Amino acid sequence: MADLLPEHPEFLWRNPDPKKSYDAVIVGGGGHGLATAYFLAKNHGMTNIAILEKGWLAGGNMARNTTIIRSNYLWDESAAIYEHALKLWEILPEELEYDFLFSQRGVMNLAHTLGDVRESMRRVGANKLNGVDAEWLDPQQVKELCPILNINDNIRYPVMGATYQPRAGIAKHDHVAWAFARKCDELGVDIIQNCEVTGFVKDGNRVTGVKTNRGTINTEKVGLCAAGHSSVLAEMAGFRLPIQSHPLQALVSELHEPVHPTVVMSNHVHVYVSQAHKGELVMGAGVDSYNGYGQRGSFHVIEHQMAAAVELFPIFARAHVLRTWGGIVDTTLDASPIVGTTPVENMFVNCGWGTGGFKGTPAAGLTFAHTIATGTPHELNKPFALERFETGALIDEHGAAAVAH
Amino acid sequence: MLLISCPNCGSRDETEFHYGGQAHVAYPENPNELNDREWAEFLFYRDNTKGAFAERWLHSTGCRQWFNMLRDTVTYDIQAVYPMGAARPDKSAPAPESGTASTAPDSTTTGTAAPSIAATSTATSTAPASATAPEGATK
Amino acid sequence: MAKTAALTGVNGLRDIRRSPASHLAEALDAGSVRGQVVLNEGPFQTMAGVRVDPRSEGGSRIAAVTGGLPVRCGEVTGTDSISVLWLGPSEFLVVAPEAAHDSLGGTLIGSLVEALGDAPGQVVDLSANRTTFELSGPQARAVLEKGCALDLHPRSFTPGTALNTEVGNIPVVLEKTGEESFRLFPRASFADFLGRWLLDAMREYGSPEVP
Numbered sequence: 001m002a003d004l005l006p007e008h009p010e011f012l013w014r015n016p017d018p019k020k021s022y023d024a025v026i027v028g029g030g031g032h033g034l035a036t037a038y039f040l041a042k043n044h045g046m047t048n049i050a051i052l053e054k055g056w057l058a059g060g061n062m063a064r065n066t067t068i069i070r071s072n073y074l075w076d077e078s079a080a081i082y083e084h085a086l087k088l089w090e091i092l093p094e095e096l097e098y099d100f101l102f103s104q105r106g107v108m109n110l111a112h113t114l115g116d117v118r119e120s121m122r123r124v125g126a127n128k129l130n131g132v133d134a135e136w137l138d139p140q141q142v143k144e145l146c147p148i149l150n151i152n153d154n155i156r157y158p159v160m161g162a163t164y165q166p167r168a169g170i171a172k173h174d175h176v177a178w179a180f181a182r183k184c185d186e187l188g189v190d191i192i193q194n195c196e197v198t199g200f201v202k203d204g205n206r207v208t209g210v211k212t213n214r215g216t217i218n219t220e221k222v223g224l225c226a227a228g229h230s231s232v233l234a235e236m237a238g239f240r241l242p243i244q245s246h247p248l249q250a251l252v253s254e255l256h257e258p259v260h261p262t263v264v265m266s267n268h269v270h271v272y273v274s275q276a277h278k279g280e281l282v283m284g285a286g287v288d289s290y291n292g293y294g295q296r297g298s299f300h301v302i303e304h305q306m307a308a309a310v311e312l313f314p315i316f317a318r319a320h321v322l323r324t325w326g327g328i329v330d331t332t333l334d335a336s337p338i339v340g341t342t343p344v345e346n347m348f349v350n351c352g353w354g355t356g357g358f359k360g361t362p363a364a365g366l367t368f369a370h371t372i373a374t375g376t377p378h379e380l381n382k383p384f385a386l387e388r389f390e391t392g393a394l395i396d397e398h399g400a401a402a403v404a405h
Numbered sequence: 406m407l408l409i410s411c412p413n414c415g416s417r418d419e420t421e422f423h424y425g426g427q428a429h430v431a432y433p434e435n436p437n438e439l440n441d442r443e444w445a446e447f448l449f450y451r452d453n454t455k456g457a458f459a460e461r462w463l464h465s466t467g468c469r470q471w472f473n474m475l476r477d478t479v480t481y482d483i484q485a486v487y488p489m490g491a492a493r494p495d496k497s498a499p500a501p502e503s504g505t506a507s508t509a510p511d512s513t514t515t516g517t518a519a520p521s522i523a524a525t526s527t528a529t530s531t532a533p534a535s536a537t538a539p540e541g542a543t544k
Numbered sequence: 545m546a547k548t549a550a551l552t553g554v555n556g557l558r559d560i561r562r563s564p565a566s567h568l569a570e571a572l573d574a575g576s577v578r579g580q581v582v583l584n585e586g587p588f589q590t591m592a593g594v595r596v597d598p599r600s601e602g603g604s605r606i607a608a609v610t611g612g613l614p615v616r617c618g619e620v621t622g623t624d625s626i627s628v629l630w631l632g633p634s635e636f637l638v639v640a641p642e643a644a645h646d647s648l649g650g651t652l653i654g655s656l657v658e659a660l661g662d663a664p665g666q667v668v669d670l671s672a673n674r675t676t677f678e679l680s681g682p683q684a685r686a687v688l689e690k691g692c693a694l695d696l697h698p699r700s701f702t703p704g705t706a707l708n709t710e711v712g713n714i715p716v717v718l719e720k721t722g723e724e725s726f727r728l729f730p731r732a733s734f735a736d737f738l739g740r741w742l743l744d745a746m747r748e749y750g751s752p753e754v755p
Contacts, residue, residue: 231453242449244426245478289424290407293455293479298406300420333449390445413633414617414708418693421710466715467708468617468632 005277006099012178013185018192021218022050024372025210027197027233028225029053030062031358032350034180035365036223041187044373049189052212054196058177061227061357064327066250066272066284068263069359070107070168072127072134073400077383078336079130084380085363086167092362098179100172101277105262107168108142112157112268119399120163137162146262148315155311157269170263170274173358200237206345222347223372228293228328230351239343242389243330243352246287249297251324255279269308281319283309286403287329297326329355334394335401339368339381348372355403410486413468425461427451428473429493455479459493554647563588564675564735571743580749581683583742586676590645592638592656593668602663609659610638618705629706629717637717645671675735679742680725687745688726712741
């Protein structure tokens with residue numbers, strides 16, 4: 001039987017009306033917005049702040065991801081920020097006093113071609129140099145760790161090995177949101193739901209307020225954490241972002257006895273699978289090719305994903321799809337996020353996390369809070385500035401991002 | 406799954422097509438004169454419109470021709486299909502002249518063989534339920 | 545694939561040529577359900593890819609060799625022995641019996657190259673690019689419909705029509721040659737997959753009907 005889920009705390013958070021003004025306003029009440037507000041309050045003493053959420057708390061990508069957490073990225077800049085995030089994940093359940101079921105069950109990234117093998121081994125080497133626990137597994141070792149994987153060489157894309165990060169894993173995504181939300185509330189942050197931003201008030205090039213469907217809110221600083229809708233907000237504020245929003249789908253099966261002990265990702269055949277604490281198989285698909293804000297994707301993408309899943313895990317052929325859904329991912333050309341200042345004074349942006357924002361949540365919050373509070377980026381997010389698209393100092397993580405786009 | 410009306414082949418499944426991103430992005434006339442900011446705009450910045458979006462599509466499994474499409478990125482409704490090189494058929498603007506896909510600089514056509522097609526043909530109004538080209542698609 | 549003694553080709557290479565689905569020949573035979581649906585890999589064909597503006601002089605010269613060029617999606621033109629399939633507004637696939645190939649004493653490719661001359665366009669020998677599956681019988685359409693989104697009903701898909709589309713997620717040219725017969729032209733590397741896919745789709749017609 002799967003482990004019992006922990007009980008929720010009796011009290012979670014208030015549901016306040018917006019005040020006339022705040023020291024800072026965070027737009028977007030998902031994981032990144034909540035984490036940013038938490039670190040603003042905790043690390044920088046900014047407690048007169050609000051999170052504005054147009055829908056309900058953590059109802060966007062935070063509710064729609066496959067909860068995978070890992071830090072095995074290729075480049076120094078990415079390894080630094082994602083590894084910092086992983087270290088925060090390790091201490092956050094205690095710090096937030098909320099067991100959000102962070103399970104370090106390891107993540108495998110399969111290699112199916114010689115090119116994959118070379119790229120993966122290179123990444124393992126790079127990871128080790130950056131202090132990231134990564135190792136290379138041959139097919140036998142893959143099978144030992146995940147016995148339900150088909151490692152026969154008679155399939156179209158046989159498993160030729162895998163990178164493995166033992167400290168990686170999954171967490172319960174809504175519990176993460178609730179953990180941050182509860183602490184934010186405790187520290188005095190106003191979490192305002194059903195509050196949609198409709199525009200910004202500017203004094204010259206400086207932002208001074210946020211227009212919402214619940215009135216105008218004055219603020220000294222604005223932090224955008226709206227993932228797929230970042231471009232829409234940036235347009236309201238009068239600048240452009242180099243991101244494209246795409247539908248990304250995932251699905252779950254009905255509940256099963258524990259069969260899948262780790263997390264398996266395959267960039268090549270395009271599926272990633274874990275088994276959630278309750279027992280459902282959680283699988284992610286690829287992005288739809290076209291831009292879309294519809295929070296739904298195409299059936300053929302799921303069909304492709306299922307074909308890949310059943311070839312890798314023949315046992316899944318008898319599982320049933322229980323539920324499918326889509327989120328809106330904000331992709332950049334180098335598959336790396338944008339965290340930093342914007343052309344508008346006192347307005348900051350955290351976006352472009354694309355298909356892998358969940359794992360970055362704590363580090364996004366920490367570095368973005370630093371950027372908002374001090375007006376300058378943290379060492380960790382300095383390389384992820386918007387300016388890199390002008391300087392050409394891109395951080396190409398398409399190989400490690402695991403979802404092609 | 407989108408049902409896309411190819412100007413040459415008629416209504417086909419989305420899986421036969423390849424997405425080409427935002428339409429009407431011209432290559433800079435004098436690339437050497439661009440500053441870093443302008444070059445970044447051309448290389449990395451594309452509109453990410455929520456609503457009606459003009460984009461390029463290639464019927465890669467079919468006639469291998471590019472065309473433009475006006476599609477709503479929220480409802481995914483296809484509002485217009487029109488040739489490469491033709492102006493975006495805005496609701497207020499008059500429908501552009503029929504164009505030939507082959508004269509567009511980024512068309513894959515080798516000659517001037519592409520048929521002229523109605524610039525504002527929409528997926529629903531001109532796509533018959535048949536597998537063959539819509540009436541008037543070729544002349 | 546039975547060897548044709550007359551066709552020895554250059555340096556005897558013809559003798560060792562194997563068709564892309566030849567390893568499936570027995571399976572195709574065993575999987576065919578006589579009176580329902582029959583599948584086999586067709587003989588080698590001579591195929592040429594032609595890109596030319598059909599309204600140009602070069603296009604007219606090509607048309608004179610092939611017996612016309614189709615002008616719209618789906619149309620097939622040609623002579624008794626040559627079929628010209630429409631692939632795009634200026635792209636065509638010329639299909640003829642194997643013996644038409646220049647290496648076997650024929651003249652098709654050379655004549656097309658000569659007809660194009662210096663005109664803009666190209667003629668490429670694609671004889672080894674695609675193989676041919678022949679699917680026929682009263683259930684042939686039903687088999688295809690399992691993996692093809694086009695409307696294959698006879699009211700819209702008529703004999704003498706060929707469409708570039710997908711069958712079983714594989715890009716193919718699908719030609720309707722008769723009321724109940726089709727030719728599928730997949731690229732060689734997809735022949736194995738498509739052959740097995742078609743066999744799988746045919747299986748139900750070999751099983752006893754469930755009352």
